[in-house]
Amino acid sequence: MQIRGCASRPATLQLLEDSLVLNYGGKPMHFNYVWLRDHCRSAASYNSQTHQRNVDTGGIDLTIRPDNTSVQDEHLILTWPGGHVTKYSLSWLAENSYERQKQSRVQPRVLWNSDIYKNANVPSAKWDLFMSSDDEVKKFLQNYLLYGIAFVDEVPATVEATEAVTQRVSLIRETTYGRMWCFTSDFSRGDSAYSQLALDRHTDTSYFQEPCGIQVFHCLKHEGTGGRTLLVDGFYAAEKVRQQSPENFDLLARVPIRHEYIEKSDTHRNHMTGIGPVLDLYPWNKELYLIRYNNYDRSVINTIPHELVQRWYVAHRMLTTELRRPENELWVKLNPGKVVFIDNWRVMHGRESFTGLRQLCGCYLTRDDVLSTARGFGLQA
Numbered sequence: 001m002q003i004r005g006c007a008s009r010p011a012t013l014q015l016l017e018d019s020l021v022l023n024y025g026g027k028p029m030h031f032n033y034v035w036l037r038d039h040c041r042s043a044a045s046y047n048s049q050t051h052q053r054n055v056d057t058g059g060i061d062l063t064i065r066p067d068n069t070s071v072q073d074e075h076l077i078l079t080w081p082g083g084h085v086t087k088y089s090l091s092w093l094a095e096n097s098y099e100r101q102k103q104s105r106v107q108p109r110v111l112w113n114s115d116i117y118k119n120a121n122v123p124s125a126k127w128d129l130f131m132s133s134d135d136e137v138k139k140f141l142q143n144y145l146l147y148g149i150a151f152v153d154e155v156p157a158t159v160e161a162t163e164a165v166t167q168r169v170s171l172i173r174e175t176t177y178g179r180m181w182c183f184t185s186d187f188s189r190g191d192s193a194y195s196q197l198a199l200d201r202h203t204d205t206s207y208f209q210e211p212c213g214i215q216v217f218h219c220l221k222h223e224g225t226g227g228r229t230l231l232v233d234g235f236y237a238a239e240k241v242r243q244q245s246p247e248n249f250d251l252l253a254r255v256p257i258r259h260e261y262i263e264k265s266d267t268h269r270n271h272m273t274g275i276g277p278v279l280d281l282y283p284w285n286k287e288l289y290l291i292r293y294n295n296y297d298r299s300v301i302n303t304i305p306h307e308l309v310q311r312w313y314v315a316h317r318m319l320t321t322e323l324r325r326p327e328n329e330l331w332v333k334l335n336p337g338k339v340v341f342i343d344n345w346r347v348m349h350g351r352e353s354f355t356g357l358r359q360l361c362g363c364y365l366t367r368d369d370v371l372s373t374a375r376g377f378g379l380q381a
């Protein structure tokens with residue numbers, strides 16, 4: 001074990017058998033030697049133009065140790081057997097350390113119930129500016145990332161305009177329902193969405209192995225009563241469960257269940273299944289990133305050992321109770337012109353029953369591409 005000092009800012013190194021401990025900014029961080037060789041940013045090891053690795057990880061000796069290690073001018077300098085030199089800035093190491101990642105969030109969010117959302121007075125984007133100003137799209141995406149919902153107003157009540165507004169944000173994900181879908185209550189598909197019935201809160205396409213990332217709705221016409229849209233922040237409810245019962249939360253995050261969509265009609269034949277837990281968390285920081293909640297599409301539960309089934313139902317009920325609290329329900333009337341974007345990995349949607357003709361159009365977006373657009377604007381996603 002050696003300890004070396006640093007001239008400019010306090011930084012110490014402790015060399016262990018398979019790793020070193022860097023104490024920088026008052027926090028010890030562990031870096032494995034193979035990791036340090038693997039992440040070398042020298043031109044021979046990493047292409048900074050393409051941001052791709054050149055070094056062959058499979059060729060690194062798993063017992064590798066640097067011959068020489070020092071800290072100079074805010075940099076860690078390692079000389080490897082054979083003479084290759086790796087230089088890391090200490091700030092880069094701190095940023096990319098496990099210890100830092102464990103403490104930070106991948107995506108900052110504001111969790112909400114109805115009052116929190118209303119009091120935040122989140123502005124809607126306006127069609128004209130949204131279509132012409134990238135800065136407006138950036139503001140819209142920032143709200144979308146924080147709250148999981150965002151609105152564009154004054155959109156012409158057509159499928160084409162809805163498609164155009166959507167494409168300002170990202171690529172449209174084509175599914176069995178089409179690219180842009182447009183429906184009325186005509187029971188044209190084997191799904192209760194195509195009726196006048198109320199729909200309880202749910203996430204869509206839970207029967208996909210990767211549920212659709214974003215749901216877009218635009219009500220083009222409604223001649224009748226009812227039909228308000230219900231929005232509920234699933235993460236707000238799930239975090240209440242985590243506070244009340246970590247065991248229940250853990251069970252919902254650990255036990256995979258199946259969702260299923262079966263459609264057999266003259267024109268459509270589908271049989272899809274998606275398998276995963278109700279709650280998905282990043283394992284290193286326990287941050288919630290996906291909720292699957294659809295009581296309509298949940299399939300036969302046969303993936304839970306019998307001694308856990310009762311406990312799973314108790315945990316699921318606790319989540320349902322939170323999701324159904326009236327104070328957590330945000331009711332919105334989607335009049336023609338108002339387009340809503342919903343994070344389908346977080347925010348549930350539903351609707352009250354309605355009368356009369358109601359024409360709705362919309363589409364799904366791929367989550368990867370929406371987040372990519374956001375990161376392009378410098379937003380944390």
Ligand SMILES: [Fe+2]
Pocket residue numbers: 193202203204349
């Ligand atoms: Fe839905």
